[in-house]
Amino acid sequence: MDNAICFLLNNRSVTLQADPLRSLLDTLREDFGLTGAKKGCGEGECGACAVLVDGRLVNSCITPVIAVEGKTVFTIEGLRETPRFQELSRCFAQAGAVQCGFCTPGMVMAAEALLMRNSFPTEQDIRTALSGNLCRCTGYSAIVAAIMTAAKEGEGLWPASFDPGI
Amino acid sequence: MLEMKSISVPAGRLDFSEKMTGAAKFCQDLRPHGMFYAKTLRSSKPRAKIRAVRLPLLPDNVVIVDWRDVRGKNIVPIVTDDQPFFARDQVNYIGEPILVATGPNPDELRKIIDSIQVDYEELPAVLTIEEALSRTSDIIYGDHPWFVSYEYLKGDPDTAIHEAAISVEDEFHTGYQEQAYLEPQSMLAEQKDGVMTVRGSMQCPFYVEEALMQALGWERTRVRVIQLPTGGGFGGKEDYPSIPAVHAALAAIKTGRPVMLVYDRGEDIMCTTKRHPSCIRVKSHLDANNHIIAREIEVLSDAGAYCGLSGVVLQRMIYSVPGVYQVQNLRVSGRACATNKVPSGAFRGFGGPQAFFAIEMHMEHVAREIGVDPLLFRKTHFLRQGDLTATGGRLRSPVELEAITDSVCTLSDYYEKRSTPKEPGGKLRGIGFSAFFHGCGFTGADERDIISARVRLCKGEDETVNLYVSSAELGQGAITTLSKIAAETLDIPLSQVLCGYPDTGVCPNSGPTVASRTILVVGRLVQEAALKMKEHWDEAFCETESHFRYPGGFSFDKKLHTGDAYLEYAWGANVVEVEVDPITYSCNILGAWAAFDIGTPIDTTIAAGQVHGGMTQGLGYGCMEVLDMKAGRPLQCSLTDYMIPTSLDVCKIDFRFVQSESVLGPYGARGMGELTLVGAAPALAAAVENAIGKPVTQLPVTSEYIMELSRHG
Numbered sequence: 051m052d053n054a055i056c057f058l059l060n061n062r063s064v065t066l067q068a069d070p071l072r073s074l075l076d077t078l079r080e081d082f083g084l085t086g087a088k089k090g091c092g093e094g095e096c097g098a099c100a101v102l103v104d105g106r107l108v109n110s111c112i113t114p115v116i117a118v119e120g121k122t123v124f125t126i127e128g129l130r131e132t133p134r135f136q137e138l139s140r141c142f143a144q145a146g147a148v149q150c151g152f153c154t155p156g157m158v159m160a161a162e163a164l165l166m167r168n169s170f171p172t173e174q175d176i177r178t179a180l181s182g183n184l185c186r187c188t189g190y191s192a193i194v195a196a197i198m199t200a201a202k203e204g205e206g207l208w209p210a211s212f213d214p215g216i
Numbered sequence: 217m218l219e220m221k222s223i224s225v226p227a228g229r230l231d232f233s234e235k236m237t238g239a240a241k242f243c244q245d246l247r248p249h250g251m252f253y254a255k256t257l258r259s260s261k262p263r264a265k266i267r268a269v270r271l272p273l274l275p276d277n278v279v280i281v282d283w284r285d286v287r288g289k290n291i292v293p294i295v296t297d298d299q300p301f302f303a304r305d306q307v308n309y310i311g312e313p314i315l316v317a318t319g320p321n322p323d324e325l326r327k328i329i330d331s332i333q334v335d336y337e338e339l340p341a342v343l344t345i346e347e348a349l350s351r352t353s354d355i356i357y358g359d360h361p362w363f364v365s366y367e368y369l370k371g372d373p374d375t376a377i378h379e380a381a382i383s384v385e386d387e388f389h390t391g392y393q394e395q396a397y398l399e400p401q402s403m404l405a406e407q408k409d410g411v412m413t414v415r416g417s418m419q420c421p422f423y424v425e426e427a428l429m430q431a432l433g434w435e436r437t438r439v440r441v442i443q444l445p446t447g448g449g450f451g452g453k454e455d456y457p458s459i460p461a462v463h464a465a466l467a468a469i470k471t472g473r474p475v476m477l478v479y480d481r482g483e484d485i486m487c488t489t490k491r492h493p494s495c496i497r498v499k500s501h502l503d504a505n506n507h508i509i510a511r512e513i514e515v516l517s518d519a520g521a522y523c524g525l526s527g528v529v530l531q532r533m534i535y536s537v538p539g540v541y542q543v544q545n546l547r548v549s550g551r552a553c554a555t556n557k558v559p560s561g562a563f564r565g566f567g568g569p570q571a572f573f574a575i576e577m578h579m580e581h582v583a584r585e586i587g588v589d590p591l592l593f594r595k596t597h598f599l600r601q602g603d604l605t606a607t608g609g610r611l612r613s614p615v616e617l618e619a620i621t622d623s624v625c626t627l628s629d630y631y632e633k634r635s636t637p638k639e640p641g642g643k644l645r646g647i648g649f650s651a652f653f654h655g656c657g658f659t660g661a662d663e664r665d666i667i668s669a670r671v672r673l674c675k676g677e678d679e680t681v682n683l684y685v686s687s688a689e690l691g692q693g694a695i696t697t698l699s700k701i702a703a704e705t706l707d708i709p710l711s712q713v714l715c716g717y718p719d720t721g722v723c724p725n726s727g728p729t730v731a732s733r734t735i736l737v738v739g740r741l742v743q744e745a746a747l748k749m750k751e752h753w754d755e756a757f758c759e760t761e762s763h764f765r766y767p768g769g770f771s772f773d774k775k776l777h778t779g780d781a782y783l784e785y786a787w788g789a790n791v792v793e794v795e796v797d798p799i800t801y802s803c804n805i806l807g808a809w810a811a812f813d814i815g816t817p818i819d820t821t822i823a824a825g826q827v828h829g830g831m832t833q834g835l836g837y838g839c840m841e842v843l844d845m846k847a848g849r850p851l852q853c854s855l856t857d858y859m860i861p862t863s864l865d866v867c868k869i870d871f872r873f874v875q876s877e878s879v880l881g882p883y884g885a886r887g888m889g890e891l892t893l894v895g896a897a898p899a900l901a902a903a904v905e906n907a908i909g910k911p912v913t914q915l916p917v918t919s920e921y922i923m924e925l926s927r928h929g
């Protein structure tokens with residue numbers, strides 16, 4: 051049976067009729083046309099589909115849409131409108147952190163999730179934060195360097211905070 | 217430090233913004249009106265006759281496509297005519313496609329596929345190289361247990377062997393490696409006005425075009441293939457995409473709908489090509505002065521159920537396996553064995569990683585046997601500019617192996633670490649070295665005989681220049697680097713050069729995006745076309761083409777395997793340091809260092825990306841990427857079970873480019889994409905060997921293997 055499900059999607063409130071067990075990824079991609087999040091595995095293993103739900107990084111392919119009822123969902127399409135994205139983008143470009151680009155939207159969301167709760171991450175913090183996002187092209191070094199620079203040079207963009215809890 | 221050439225200065229990727237913002241449309245992101253999905257029914261037996269295929273009652277809007285729908289030829293056009301697009305009355309590996317179901321609802325299609333019954337009559341399957349070679353009857357392919365068998369000689373090995381003072385012998389084994397590109401195989405086929413257009417994820421649009429023409433039986437003018445942004449290839453999207461492309465196209469013809477065919481991850485791992493498992497035997501014969509006077513090498517590769525690219529991969533294995541060493545007398549042979557498993561194929565390095573693992577470990581073992589420092593031992597045998605290679609080709613460009621070795625050893629502090637005590641805090645530390653090359657471009661004269669690449673440049677009135685090539689952008693930076701070569705040569709800003717994704721309807725065939733040939737061969741043609749254009753720059757419109765010409769003085773005899781096996785070589789050396797836990801036998805990579813001679817880097821940031829990505833894949837191959845087969849079925853069919861390196865598995869990688877200019881490549885560039893993967897695994901294996909003091913002879917070096925070696929080895 052389809053349910054009416056409401057949530058905040060990229061700061062807009064949305065309602066849809068859907069099978070509550072439909073994956074959030076399919077909902078975003080097919081019902082809302084937001085194709086930034088990718089399906090790399092559909093099994094919660096690669097992070098290409100990562101989005102933020104109430105600020106936490108989740109793999110949307112294994113998240114049933116009912117689980118975001120009443121919550122805020124933030125995708126690359128929302129993030130790319132922010133000054134924080136501009137900073138990340140500048141640093142990703144400079145470091146050469148994008149190759150095929152298939153993992154990139156998920157990586158960027160992981161970076162945002164990390165910097166939102168820890169604006170002064172160490173390299174190890176960054177590596178840990180990205181560990182659920184696979185990248186087969188870059189070997190991660192450039193991505194880690196890019197996030198490091200964004201944290202340093204983007205001071206004030208992310209709330210000054212350190213929350214060791216994940 | 218060399219001053220950086222202007223072409224090497226990072227220019228920023230031209231495809232950066234669309235990828236960074238998530239706006240880039242990959243195949244799975246497209247949804248043309250009325251689109252159908254497709255799912256594939258695959259063989260569940262390694263070798264069997266198909267007695268019957270029993271379909272359930274199908275809904276009206278679900279259509280089945282199988283071999284009967286192939287109006288042209290039911291054979292994938294790749295080197296050897298043996299692999300069908302759809303199995304007809306026999307299957308030869310688990311995962312072989314039998315039919316495709318197409319319809320509007322992917323979940324429904326999955327259920328339908330699961331409910332189809334195939335009646336098989338099982339036949340005895342061949343599952344390993346050893347089994348293949350020991351069979352005397354019921355050979356699974358042709359008259360031999362192998363698809364191809366090659367042998368070549370250099371000098372007079374028999375006489376030299378007779379004079380040898382000492383001989384050292386080794387046998388090495390390597391496993392599968394899965395490309396694990398993040399975007400699974402994806403194709404979208406659409407028929408309009410009698411023309412079939414296929415868009416999707418691929419390395420070689422003209423291979424796909426060829427496959428469509430063959431399967432559909434259509435003229436070139438009725439087939440068009442367009443590459444979409446592609447989420448990695450690494451060889452896995454070299455020949456394989458022909459199969460899903462043809463399946464999607466046949467479904468589109470039968471239903472009159474656009475058809476999207478995207479593989480599930482498990483399906484992709486199970487049924488697409490992988491790096492060949494191998495068994496390599498090396499025997500070196502030395503004189504009383506510790507000099508290698510002869511070598512005998514035998515290479516066996518596990519090709520799987522169809523030949524595919526295995527012959528070409530085997531050529532690269534046997535031309536690479538003598539390593540970076542000058543040995544006057546050689547006997548090298550190779551066979552690609554037929555087994556009832558998923559066909560092996562192209563993977564970055566293309567036979568090189570297995571070959572260099574074997575020869576580099578063997579050099580370590582010989583050095584140890586005769587009590588000589590392994591680096592010193594290597595250095596006394598290094599190839600030099602002007603030398604003849606194993607196949608007797610002349611090394612025309614500079615060969616800077618000494619400088620490369622010294623560079624990586626300084627960077628890694630190799631000598632100091634190699635000589636210090638190995639057990640800080642109970643952990644066993646070790647450091648290992650490897651030296652290697654990658655031959656750039658197609659083998660022998662195939663760039664002339666098979667590919668014959670062309671590129672085109674067009675200048676419009678507004679002074680923008682359109683660059684037309686068939687080189688695919690896979691993340692490696694083809695669009696950016698080729699555009700840079702055009703801009704630099706024409707002396708115009710990069711923003712004035714426009715280069716899109718290849719489209720066979722528009723672009724000339726500049727060949728496939730493989731074999732580290734994009735810069736060396738296609739880039740050179742772009743430079744030539746740009747030079748021609750420069751002469752006519754004042755004309756309002758100007759179009760120039762450039763065609764590949766085989767360089768003067770080069771030659772190759774394919775039958776005898778003699779002459780210039782490759783147009784150019786790129787060189788490298790790696791050092792890896794590890795720490796092995798003597799209780800759990802887990803192996804932690806402490807550092808990885810490299811020096812490469814890729815000639816002039818065309819954009820240092822993009823080149824650095826190739827180094828980090830390639831070495832990470834090489835380290836994964838070396839110690840963690842395990843794909844086992846049981847009864848012909850892969851045991852690791854997800855990204856949880858088939859583990860590729862995560863951000864936590866990768867250590868710091870530090871590298872230098874030792875630049876000596878190629879005589880052929882544009883701006884002195886050689887090739888680089890594959891080189892970066894080749895040397896990591898042998899350096900890692902040598903480090904483990906150094907740590908535990910037992911000879912390592914197999915890849916990947918897992919903790920289970922280290923335990924086995926430590927306890928029994």
Ligand code: FES
Nearest residue numbers: 092095096097111
């Ligand atoms: S697609 Fe969701 S984790 Fe891979």
Ligand code: FES
Nearest residue numbers: 150153185186187
């Ligand atoms: S850039 Fe290709 S997977 Fe990360």
